[in-house]
């Protein structure tokens with residue numbers, strides 16, 4: 513099975529204090545530590561396990577700048593066979609549709625049975641996978657937390673739905689799946705693995721190579737425009753509980769009783 517996994521380089525939540533920038537247009541991106549989007553890492557692990565069992569290859573692709581190369585190498589150190597960097601100034605400032613347009617053009621250049629994305633990334637839009645499937649005119653399943661290969665034409669996929677319930681579906685290949693965290697246990701990537709792929713040549717494609725109309729992507733082609741970016745003001749009614757753990761627990765129990773949550 514030939515699998516393409518879309519991966520995004522995002523600020524690492526554990527390593528950064530995220531703040532809004534001075535003009536309120538974005539987060540402050542100075543001095544941030546970046547890593548691969550957590551959901552995408554699960555998708556890559558799942559793809560590697562599927563290829564180990566059923567054969568084929570895993571390609572990781574990203575739309576980004578030169579620095580995005582590091583997330584491709586990390587996922588290759590993990591076990592992905594190939595990397596592909598989609599890079600062009602024309603892609604800067606793309607909205608979700610722009611990113612999906614660029615990815616679709618890359619899909620058309622290959623011969624993939626299965627495309628995976630993360631369920632969401634740092635902007636939390638959760639739209640790239642669905643848009644990509646629509647552009648490809650193939651079936652799509654979101655929030656996938658289980659995959660079984662039925663044969664080379666079909667998969668069985670589990671989806672996490674409301675209330676902790678689980679849904680199982682059969683889906684035709686080729687298709688797009690957006691992967692939920694927890695589907696597997698991503699393997700550890702050691703420094704030796706990273707060194708092994710440090711000098712591997714990673715192909716790069718620009719708008720011209722991909723046949724993407726530069727005017728349809730990037731900031732100019734964005735149909736969704738971010739108007740403001742801010743931390744909401746604190747509302748009324750929050751009470752900070754102070755004291756040691758036992759005192760705080762007593763206060764929580766008192767409050768729950770007072771509000772009818774505990775009898």
Ligand SMILES: Cc1cc2nc3c(=O)[nH]c(=O)nc-3n(C[C@H](O)[C@H](O)[C@H](O)COP(=O)(O)OP(=O)(O)OC[C@H]3O[C@@H](n4cnc5c(N)ncnc54)[C@H](O)[C@@H]3O)c2cc1C
Nearest residue numbers: 518575605607608629630632633635636637638639640736
């Ligand atoms: C006007 C405007 C300008 C913007 N400018 C920028 C910008 O300059 N830089 C920026 O990073 N974002 C920018 N964004 C945000 C951009 O919309 C998001 O990158 C895109 O919508 C994806 O949203 P998300 O990160 O929430 O991804 P989701 O849709 O939540 O992500 C789901 C999955 O899609 C895949 N995916 C998402 N992005 C990429 C990518 N770049 N490469 C490969 N796979 C990917 C991953 O598999 C990911 O797990 C802009 C948005 C708007 C509206």
